[in-house]
Amino acid sequence: MAELSIRERQAGDITVLDMDGRITIGEGSVALRSAVRRLLEEGKKNILLNLAGVGYIDSSGIGELVSSYTAINKEGGQLKLLSLTQKLQDLLTITKLLTVFDAYDTEAEALSNFK
Amino acid sequence: MTEQTTRLVLPSHIEAVADAAAAVTDFVKSCGFDEQAAFGIDMALREAVTNAMVHGNQEDEAKSVEVIFSCLKDGLEIEVRDQGEGFDPATVPDPTEPANVLKPSGRGIFLMRTFMDQVEWFARPEGGTAVRMVKKF
Numbered sequence: 001m002a003e004l005s006i007r008e009r010q011a012g013d014i015t016v017l018d019m020d021g022r023i024t025i026g027e028g029s030v031a032l033r034s035a036v037r038r039l040l041e042e043g044k045k046n047i048l049l050n051l052a053g054v055g056y057i058d059s060s061g062i063g064e065l066v067s068s069y070t071a072i073n074k075e076g077g078q079l080k081l082l083s084l085t086q087k088l089q090d091l092l093t094i095t096k097l098l099t100v101f102d103a104y105d106t107e108a109e110a111l112s113n114f115k
Numbered sequence: 116m117t118e119q120t121t122r123l124v125l126p127s128h129i130e131a132v133a134d135a136a137a138a139v140t141d142f143v144k145s146c147g148f149d150e151q152a153a154f155g156i157d158m159a160l161r162e163a164v165t166n167a168m169v170h171g172n173q174e175d176e177a178k179s180v181e182v183i184f185s186c187l188k189d190g191l192e193i194e195v196r197d198q199g200e201g202f203d204p205a206t207v208p209d210p211t212e213p214a215n216v217l218k219p220s221g222r223g224i225f226l227m228r229t230f231m232d233q234v235e236w237f238a239r240p241e242g243g244t245a246v247r248m249v250k251k252f
Binding site: 063066070091097 | 158211217219229
């Protein structure tokens with residue numbers, strides 16, 4: 001089974017990536033990077049990462065979230081996070097990244113905050 | 116509690132990090148840590164092994180990483196040994212500083228220090244570098 005599975009769906013001009021698994025060094029981080037790069041190449045610049053199914057992330061995975069955020073911003077798009085588990089929320093808090101990312105508990109709230 | 120030790124020798128490729136994590140999961144349970152502590156120990160171990168493989172051994176598969184878990188009376192000790200040339204942890208920037216917070220890398224050591232009670236690096240007399248991490252009950 002893949003370390004991280006990513007399912008893509010569209011909500012207007014926002015692409016939602018439903019992620020399930022682990023974002024860790026190697027396969028998981030590469031899968032996230034590849035998905036975001038492909039979307040940017042397709043001109044899809046508003047991306048919501050649904051992390052409800054992500055039970056584990058390491059420093060490489062955190063780094064990949066940061067890289068995704070900066071790559072999307074550079075293209076004039078927006079990245080937002082949805083449904084962080086408590087552990088992921090704790091990790092983003094201690095790394096001071098929760099002040100950088102826009103994170104939401106509900107999809108409706110997240111979608112309505114894209115400009 | 117009786118002191119017990121487990122030793123693993125891993126090749127320097129990233130897929131083997133999961134093998135170390137699986138071993139530490141079993142070990143942490145048998146030592147008596149709760150789930151919250153187990154999460155942090157698992158994370159610190161993964162970061163230490165990844166650093167040893169990537170930065171220490173430069174992913175040279177001819178070089179191995181050795182992991183020694185010891186369950187102590189008052190907690191747990193993990194030593195991760197590589198065959199690299201070592202580094203000065205004091206030179207690693209704080210990833211939570213505003214200038215560094217958007218850097219894609221450089222959080223591994225910070226997470227190890229966050230989740231463990233003691234983290235220290237030392238050069239091994241026989242060559243290579245080791246990091247020793249302790250988590251108390």
